[in-house]
Amino acid sequence: MTAAGAREAAAEDRVFAALANATRREVLRLLRERGPQPVQALADHFDMRRPSLSEHLKVLREAGLVAEQRSGRQRIYRLRAAPLAEVQDWLHPYERFWRDQLKGLGDLLDRLPDDGQS
Amino acid sequence: MTAAGAREAAAEDRVFAALANATRREVLRLLRERGPQPVQALADHFDMRRPSLSEHLKVLREAGLVAEQRSGRQRIYRLRAAPLAEVQDWLHPYERFWRDQLKGLGDLLDRLPDDGQS
DNA sequence: TTGACTGGTAGGGAAACGCCTACCTATTGT
DNA sequence: ACAATAGGTAGGCGTTTCCCTACCAGTCAA
Known part of the structure; x- marks a missing residue:
């Protein structure tokens, strides 16, 4: 594992962890x-105190999913x-699996992990 | 929120939660x-006891991401x-955002839908 | 039938999560 | 200067996560 690889893996982890919460x-x-x-406009949509939402925003910020810009x-x-x-890049290698399974070809692929084009 | 909607939301939650863990x-x-x-072949790749991996497999099973088939x-x-x-369907409505931002058009989008009361 | 092997379950413990109230700083309007 | 507003931080508390060891059930081979 390279240093850059570890950094990317940690970033990936933060993004997936951030998405794990419905709020x-x-x-x-x-x-x-x-x-x-602004924060208050967001908070109005949740049955939750503002500090809790602030913590969610922090998680999103640290995952790079939101950015803040101060205005007054x-x-x-x-x-x-x-x-x-x-x-989406992470999902891409799985795409052929769900497409094949939706076409009912899952059984074939289960037995032949190679590309099963007939 | 309909009953079907709640069920789908719970399923979505289980999938995102399952993906939140690197293992x-x-x-x-x-x-x-x-x-x-089989389980043991998977377990060989992790620095973790087998029961812990079993629990991860249970989470993946309950999210519908893996299926088990008994053989002996x-x-x-x-x-x-x-x-x-x-x-991927969940990601789709975000796609135009990252495409626009990658093209440097983020600033435009940031200003146009701005209904933030000052 | 006994023993080895595969893999799930039970229960415990440390750490992380997600919520809260209380408090703090910074900015703005009077 | 003072009060009000916006929003982050600290600390507490119950729940969940993730790992462990110990144990149990089912299957196969001798």
Whole structure:
């Protein structure tokens, strides 16, 4: 394991861990659908005290999924989708599996881990 | 929230939670690259006791990401990628964000949908 | 049938998570 | 200067996660 590899693995871990919580996924959805917003506007959508949401925002920030920009006494959070592109890259090698399984060819692939084009 | 919606949300939660752990992601990779395998063959790749891996397999099973098939005293685990397709569906609405940001158009998007009250 | 082998379950413990209240700093308006 | 507003931090507390050892059940071979 190289140093760069370990760093990337840690980043991957932070992104997947950030996405593991429904509140945080909902924050991402709100930022995607409504654009950049201050903390209070986000907090209005949750049955949760503001400090708890602040901690969720911290997790998202450290995963690189949101960025904050100060504007007066407000902090405007905006979506940073780049780490999600890496999640899609992570998914890509699995794609042929779900496509084949949806076509009912899973059994074939289970027996032939090689490419089973007939 | 409908009953079906709640069920889907719970399923989504289980999948994201299952992916939040590096060991479980590695199990998926092994099943993808090497095909179906018994538990011991998987366990050989981890610095971890077998019961711990069994618990990881249980989490993956309950998320629908692996299936087991008994063969004598062995249990052959195989990848079930369908839930990953749902993760890709979840990612899809974010795609334009990372594409736009990669093209340097993030600033434009940051200003346009801005309904943040000052 | 006995013994070895595969793998799941039970239970415990340390650490992380996710929530809370209380408190702090920084900024803005009067 | 003072009060109000925005939002982060500290610390506590119950729950969950993730590992362990010990144990149990099913299967195969001698």
